[in-house]
Amino acid sequence: MSLTEYEKKVLYSIIKYPTANDREIAEKAEVKQSTVAAIRKRLRKEGYFTTVAIPMLQNVGAELLVFTHASFNPVIPLSKRLEITEKKIEAFEEIVFSLGEEDKGFSIGFSKNYTDIARINDIRTKTFGKLGLLEKEYPDIAVFPFKISKTYRFFDFSHPLRETFGIDDNDNRIDNFFKIDKKNLSKNEKKLLCSIVKNPELNSKQLSSMLGLTRHTIGRLKRKFLNEGYLKIINIPDFKKLGFCLLAFYHILFDPHNPPNFEKDGIKEIINDETILMAAREFESILISVHSSYEAYKSSNTIILQKLKENGWIAKNPLVKIYSLNKTVIIKNLNFYPIVNKLLFC
Structure with a gap:
């Protein structure tokens, strides 16, 4: 990692405030606007971050957020497994993100109903079992219906970066990423939303030329999408470039006699600066974190387990799988266009 102090400040602000322009970033990072523009251009060109437009699928027909994870037979090479899967x-x-290592993997999906997810899981189990890919157990699944669950972070790297860069920022707000607020979209709104999701870096002029809508209409609808719960923009850093070497995937089942207080967001206690994703419902949670070293992971893991046990929230330790980011392959990287297109018929 060879970033200057200015570059660290600007990159952190780009990740923390993904829709901010150069002037706004300059104010937040206390760096000249011209410097921000030059640094942003260089960081993007060198692949330090990518922009992802996340449609608020819970508001346009999706009912479920789903995590699937499995252990695999290490005798079968990862390349062979990927060729099949x-x-x-x-x-x-329905699958928007998938990541794998030689002996394990997980995926994240969104679905309009349980039937679609169950069908995919059956095909997955049948395929893996038939080819001898599974170690001993079936793929495990964690289902979070939006109406009875909360997603406290979703690929939010601002906190790990704040810690890594030593940024002084005390903003620790944690909100539900996928709040329900059902939407009805016009034909033009559907076309534009899908186009932004497919090509998040296109500007209004390019979108106008592509869709045959005026730049004024494009600008007005983009503001509406961002302000009224149709769409969220996130910037994701290249964690390998920034020194993160481990990813930890937790599947936590709470003690049915003493779960955290879901209504009062009790489970937020286990979220720390290394947490990039957390989804929870009353008796279950998925947490994903990234770490710069094994020691950093062990320290974070100890704190999480300590809080779970001190509060009496678990009867047994959570399942934890550690991924070495140098050996891990991202099979599908936050591709939301297929599912939003399926839901909206763009």
Whole structure:
């Protein structure tokens, strides 16, 4: 990692405030606007971050956020497994993110109903079992219906960066990322929303030329999408470039006799600066964190387990799988266009 102090400040602000322009970033980072523009251009060009437009699928027909994880037979090479799964499983529109290592993997999906997810899971289990890919157990699944669950972070890297860069920022607000507020979209709104999701870096002029809408209409609708719960923009850093070497995936089942207080967001206690994603419902949670070293992971893991046990929230330790980011392959990288297209018929 060879970033200057200015570059660290600007990159952190780009991740923390993904829709901010150069002037706004300059104010937040206390760096000249011209310097911000030059640094942003260089960081993007060198792949330090990418922009993702996340449609608020819970408001346009999706009912479920789903995590699937499995352990695999390490005798079968990862390349062979990917050759099979990319065609038969990852191709499903519902799967937006998938990551794998030699002996394990997980995916994240969104679905309009449980039937679609169950069908994919059956195909996954049948495919893996038939080819001898599974170690001993079936793929495990955690389902979070939006109406009875909360997603406190979703690929939010601002906190790990704040810690890594030593940024002085005390903003620790944690909100539900996928708040329900059902939407009805016009034909033009559907076309524009899908186009932004597919090509998040296109400007209003380019979108206008592509869709045949005026730049004024594009600008007005983009503001509406961002302000009224149709769409969220996030910037994701290249964690390998920034020194993160481990990813930890937690599947936590709470003690049914003493779960955290869901209504009062009790489970937020276990969220720390290394947490990039957390989804929870009354008796279950998925947490994903990134770490700069094994020691950093162990320290974070100890704190999480300590809080879970001190509060009496678990009867047994959570399942934790550690991924070495140098050996991990991102099979599908936050591709929301297929599922939003399926839901909206863009």
